[in-house]
Amino acid sequence: MTGTKTAATPRPATSTTSMSPSAQQIWRRVRGLLLALAILLAAGIALAAVRSGDQHGRLDPRSADPLGSRAVAELLKDRGVSTRVVTTLAEATEGTGPDTTLVVTQPNLLTFQQQRTLQDATEISGGRTVLLSPGPFSLDILAPGVTAAADTPVDAREPRCSLPAARDAGSVDIGGYRYATDPPNGDACYPTDGLPSLLRVDAQAGGDTVLLGSPDLLYNERLAKQGNASLALQLLGSRPHIVWYLPSLSDPSATESGNGSGDDNNADGTGGQGDEDGGGNESSFLDLIPSGWLWGTLQLALAAVLAAVWRSRRLGPVVAERLPVAIRASEATEGRARLYRRTNARDRAASVLRTETRTRLASLLGVPPSEAHTPEALVPAVSAQLPDTARDLRTLLFGPAPADDAALIRLTDQLDALEREVRTS
Numbered sequence: 001m002t003g004t005k006t007a008a009t010p011r012p013a014t015s016t017t018s019m020s021p022s023a024q025q026i027w028r029r030v031r032g033l034l035l036a037l038a039i040l041l042a043a044g045i046a047l048a049a050v051r052s053g054d055q056h057g058r059l060d061p062r063s064a065d066p067l068g069s070r071a072v073a074e075l076l077k078d079r080g081v082s083t084r085v086v087t088t089l090a091e092a093t094e095g096t097g098p099d100t101t102l103v104v105t106q107p108n109l110l111t112f113q114q115q116r117t118l119q120d121a122t123e124i125s126g127g128r129t130v131l132l133s134p135g136p137f138s139l140d141i142l143a144p145g146v147t148a149a150a151d152t153p154v155d156a157r158e159p160r161c162s163l164p165a166a167r168d169a170g171s172v173d174i175g176g177y178r179y180a181t182d183p184p185n186g187d188a189c190y191p192t193d194g195l196p197s198l199l200r201v202d203a204q205a206g207g208d209t210v211l212l213g214s215p216d217l218l219y220n221e222r223l224a225k226q227g228n229a230s231l232a233l234q235l236l237g238s239r240p241h242i243v244w245y246l247p248s249l250s251d252p253s254a255t256e257s258g259n260g261s262g263d264d265n266n267a268d269g270t271g272g273q274g275d276e277d278g279g280g281n282e283s284s285f286l287d288l289i290p291s292g293w294l295w296g297t298l299q300l301a302l303a304a305v306l307a308a309v310w311r312s313r314r315l316g317p318v319v320a321e322r323l324p325v326a327i328r329a330s331e332a333t334e335g336r337a338r339l340y341r342r343t344n345a346r347d348r349a350a351s352v353l354r355t356e357t358r359t360r361l362a363s364l365l366g367v368p369p370s371e372a373h374t375p376e377a378l379v380p381a382v383s384a385q386l387p388d389t390a391r392d393l394r395t396l397l398f399g400p401a402p403a404d405d406a407a408l409i410r411l412t413d414q415l416d417a418l419e420r421e422v423r424t425s
Contacts, residue, residue, distance in 0.1 A: 169227035176214030
């Protein structure tokens with residue numbers, strides 16, 4: 001295949017060029033990313049400084065977040081009521097007593113065995129137990145005889161009961177679960193469709209249990225609304241000490257009770273509920289993730305978006321670069337020929353040979369380049385130059401692709417012979 005030649009611009013022998021980017025080029029490429037990382041780091045440090053010490057989780061009396069309960073803890077402190085935060089069942093049960101109010105923030109996270117242990121301790125303590133949003137899977141043990149109905153939206157509701165704390169507080173933000181009870185000794189307040197969202201039932205040894213269908217009135221963001229602060233202070237401040245129990249998944253009692261409670265559940269026919277409750281049925285996965293991780297994820301997502309915008313910026317114009325080495329035309333031609341042969345691209349090879357031959361013939365015969373590949377213009381010009389030729393010029397210059405390699409070789413020889421005749425005529 002000698003009909004096609006490819007030329008490459010040779011590089012002067014004295015020119016030396018490195019393909020590695022220079023320091024200035026590297027700086028231009030990475031400065032945008034470094035700026036974005038610096039802004040992200042500064043924002044993270046600022047957020048950490050602003051939020052440090054104030055974020056301990058939902059319903060945590062140490063937390064100043066909107067969903068924390070630090071405000072009510074401070075008000076209780078001003079009234080002389082001490083608050084102690086515990087995260088294990090052992091600490092919670094040890095702290096119970098006639099002068100103590102036990103606040104259980106997430107009773108539905110407790111396993112059946114943990115619930116039984118807690119109920120045994122509070123039933124004879126003589127103190128008050130406040131359960132926040134207890135559901136069907138915790139009421140059977142923590143509040144026997146009480147059942148939960150479908151929850152309702154949190155809204156301002158009137159007490160409509162004789163409980164002094166509720167009457168003094170008046171309208172409060174409450175909703176969530178509604179409760180029904182068989183024992184008559186107790187108070188049912190803030191009803192919706194006849195079922196209350198606040199229920200107080202008497203316990204042995206002079207104590208009682210208070211069930212709140214929703215904990216919203218204890219949130220920092222809601223404490224100053226309606227009569228929320230009044231009701232919270234009266235329910236939690238009836239005794240001089242508060243044990244604030246935040247159930248934790250790392251509590252050893254949760255692991256120890258996992259196997260033991262399974263047999264008990266099967267024995268009393270509630271095994272199905274045990275499986276559901278063991279997984280924390282009343283809390284979503286996001287409730288268990290510290291909000292700091294959510295902020296970190298948001299920052300990483302923002303960084304990814306900024307990086308994508310930076311990398312997808314509009315590219316500049318195409319820059320023509322000289323080859324780093326000089327390539328001989330014969331080597332390029334032979335390399336392309338080998339590729340054609342490997343793929344049996346005889347049609348493509350024949351087309352390239354004929355195109356180059358027609359281009360050179362048109363230049364020799366004075367045919368305009370725009371008409372070099374038009375049979376009506378090129379064939380008559382060649383015929384006029386070689387009037388005695390017996391070749392079928394149209395088939396030779398514009399014919400079909402060769403059927404095999406031998407035909408391709410014959411076509412190459414014929415094109416070379418035609419071009420030589422035109423040059424010498």
